[in-house]
Amino acid sequence: MFAIFKIVLTLSLIVFLLNRKVKMGNAMLAGSGLLFLISNPTVGNLVSALTETATSYGTWELLFALYFVMCLEYQLRTGGIVDGLMAASRRLLRSERVLLPLMPAFLGCLPSLGGAIFSAPLVESASKPYNLNGETKTAINYWFRHIWEYSNPIFSGMLLAGQLSGIPLSVLISNMFWLTVLAVIVGWLYFISPLKGKDSSAEIPAATTTEQDAGYKYILLAAGPIIANFFLVVFLKSPASIAMGLVVLAMIFILRQSVSDIKAMLLYSFDRNLLWGIAGILFFQSILQQSGTIKEVGLLLNSMAVPNEIIVGVIALVSGLLVGTSQGFVAITFPFIMVLAPGDVTLAMICFVLGTAGQMLSPAHLCLLVTLDYFKADFLKTLRPIAVLEIVMVAAVCIAVKLS
Template sequence: MLAILKILITLAIIVILLNRKVKMGNAMLTGAGVLWILSGFNLLQLQSAVLTTLNSPSTWEIVFALYFVMCLEYQLRNGGIVDGLMATARRMLRSERSLLALMPAFLGFLPSLGGAIFSAPLVESASKPYQLTAEAKTAINYWFRHIWEFTNPIFTGMLLASQLSSIPLSTLIANMAWLTALATIIGWLFFLSTLKKQQGTTAAADTTHDTGRGYYYVTLAAGPILVNFVLVVFFKLAASISMGLVVAAMVLILRQNLTDIRAMLAHALDRKLLWGIVAILFFQNILRQTGAIEDIAVLLNNLAISNAIVIGVIAFISGILTGTSQGFVAITFPFIAVLSPGDITLAMICFTLGTAGQMLSPAHLCLLVTLDYFKADFLKTLRPIACLEIVMIIAVYAVTTLH
């Protein structure tokens, strides 16, 4: 019971700090310090955790992967590619209903904290032919932005989950791809399939780009993401190498000059994000060195509680409390590494329940900025989201049980 008490105190402090808007890195470092103190001030454990974090290839793999992700985001946004894609999609699809899903889904592929504010105006524009409430527009923008949580190889949560669970990123994606498909299908059925245009409304026409230029924007927008996906999933390249190759190719394609390249490299050096990742990995190593997780694992085994239930509950609560994928992954995936190393079933359950928690969290930045943009009611917006997350949770337990 002492091990559980130490973990609960540590997690409570982390959550309190995050809710007080303390940066993720500082909150996780504080939590690691508290756990180390509660575990007996062992200097050898502290030294080992520090050296393991700094010397581990996995630490630098994820740091460089995220750095190149930020480079790609800069290229797509500042190269006018996102704006060009939106105009092209509007003209080619000629379906505002499709745009309602496509625009937040595409922009959701780019890992940008609070990035829902970029797709919200596009959803507002595409929703004009329909009689949608502020809550419906908020839910549509919010849901379709996050359908990639289970498959995007450049998301912080996915990269961390792979590193902490010792499950290859390609294996995680291959086994969870069906969850993205399910999220897309139920989102379409629930939010969009029954929409009917109001009488007298027509879709806005766009004539600013010719067809050739439109294909150019589509290729430049989707190409880097698809190439990276193929390199990671099928060629088994490390995410850092894959993203580095993609960014280098985009430098040549976009003909970036030295000034622009320097600006991109400076923009990508997001110290808060990178520090947060290093602190999360350090927290994981402190958990291992102090033996806290092993103690809890022994206790759970003695209680004969299913790992799938325990991990799911912890992940869901962590998701609600932190409101971020990296938050619930940092807290729960170290348990998988100890309870059942390399267990893809537990990883799927953990990720699905954690994602459900963060989608319902009042601390989720994307939710907050979308609510503010549309002036929507918090509870009314989350009702349909909660229904869809229940479907996702039932599905993942059903599928893993069949396995």
């Protein structure tokens, strides 16, 4: 039971620091330090953990993948592609009903901390014909922005899940992509189908041939890099860092970036907080292994007459609620998969779905907080429909597991 006490004490410190707005990397480092001191504080274990983190292929694969993700985000934003896509979508689709979920869904493809604030004005504009209250607009923006949590190979939570579980990223995504499709369907049925009101976009004059050509160009430039990366990772089994690097390199030539712009992109993309946070998570995992704590906890959990799915699912749900980020619940929960059932895709899927449900309902989720502030919406009223849809997602994965 002492192993459980050590884990609970360590995670309590991490959650406390994160809720106090301490940066992820520093919070994980503090947790690693506490766990080291109360477990097996030898110089050898500390050196081994540092060496393993610094020299592991997985560490650098993850860091470079996230770095190139930030490069792509810079290219799409500064190249005028996002603005061009929004204008083109309005002219070509001529439907506020479609634009309402489309804009947060597309901007949600790109990982950006608190990025829901960028799609909130677009949801506000597209919702005008329907006279929606602030809570509904907040829920629509929040839900559709996060439909990619289960399948996007450039999200830090997904990249980290592959690294910590030892399951190839392509395998994780191919087994969970149906959850993204389900999230789109239930979100559409709950939020969009019941809308009543005149679709004012239908009154927008049809796009000219020139405008159509420009619109298709922006759609291709926006969606192309994301589709290409998905294809490279899932179908060609390419490492995420190489896939993202190739996509960014191709976009340099497509956008004809100048040398000065490339330098600005490389500097901007060096997000110290993000990279340090991931490094801190990986070091925490090494300390868990080197201290023997994770093995002790694994043995204890295995000795209980409780299915692994329930144990890991509850830990993931609670972790998501407490930390409000995908990388947070993955960092806390996925090391247990390596001990309880290494390589078990089903267990990883259950963990990810319940962890995502937790983070979507968490008061610490930054996307939720910034959207609530933008629309001046009530917290509990906004979360009611989100809770209903998350119950559907969890029930769906439970049924799928039972039938498999």
